[in-house]
Amino acid sequence: MRGLVLALQFLTRLPLPAVRAEPEDFARSMRWFPAAGVAVGGAVAGAWWLGDLLGDRWLAALFALAAWIAITGGLHLDGLGDVADGAGAAHKDRARLSAVMADPHVGSFAVVAIVLHVLAKLVLLHALVPSQIWGLLLAPPLARIAPLFWTLALPPLHEGLASRFRSTVSWVHSAGWSIVAAAASLFAAPPLLAVFLIVPAWAYWLKRKIGGISGDGHGAGIEVTETLLLLALVVGR
Structure with missing residues (x-):
């Protein structure tokens, strides 16, 4: 269960006991990312x-959004901002891509992307109905x-x-979780x-616009995927 605890520590802000681990253990914890996502989903849905229950759909949306950001500590929003800044820089000068994404300062592309993304989540959460809580x-x-x-x-x-994630996961892990x-x-x-x-689709966009994957690409992709899944729920109900 060390991998699950490490995944929860990495992806959430839940109070958990300290676990002794090597860098390879952190890399292997990726196999447990979906299980850690259950904790996030439980907090958001709850x-x-x-x-x-208090009778206000906007209040439900606000509570859910606050829980979403709180349990993840805004980790993936930071990645979204970095990818937005990097994509903006790559549009003019591809050589500046890595430097811009590594810069701790927040650029205008990041601000716009994060604000629009958070607003989109809020609106989509408001559009859900109780039968869609699962x-x-x-x-x-x-x-x-x-x-x-x-x-x-x-x-x-x-x-x-x-x-390092690449050496610790396989297509078997990906396929297994995909079946689930x-x-x-x-x-x-x-x-x-x-x-x-x-x-x-996100993989294609990253390859074409950024050139590959990084921690920021993973974080941004998680945020984008979550929001588009909310949109799918709203449109497909």
Whole structure:
């Protein structure tokens, strides 16, 4: 269970006991990313249910969004901002891409991307109905299956933890979680099957625009996938 604890520590802000681990253990924890997503989904769905119980759909949306950001610590929003800044820089000068994405300062592209993304999540959460709460529970874990595919399908942009993921996961792990995702979606929320279109589409965009995958690409992709899955729930209900 060390891998699950490490995945929860990496992807969430849940209070967990310290675990002694080597860098390879952190890399192997990627296999547990989807399971860690269940904790995120549970917090988000629970917060939405509480707000809806109080009788206000906007309150439900606000509670869910706050829980989403709080349990992840805004980790993936940071990646979204870095990718937005990097993509903006690459449009003018591809050589500046790595420097811009590594810069801790937030650029205008990042601000716009994060604000629009958070607003989109808020509006889509408001558009959900109580019968879709199982879909809301599933969206975060489904989005966290995606990094297993991206790390295998895309070249790493640079050396780091994200590049080490590649040696610790296989297509067997990706396929296994994908089967679980398909079964859960078919049973609880068929519109979430859109994940099988969203994930390769993000890989294609990253390869064409950025050139490969990094930790920021994973984080941004998780955010984009989550939001598009919410859109699928709203459109497909």
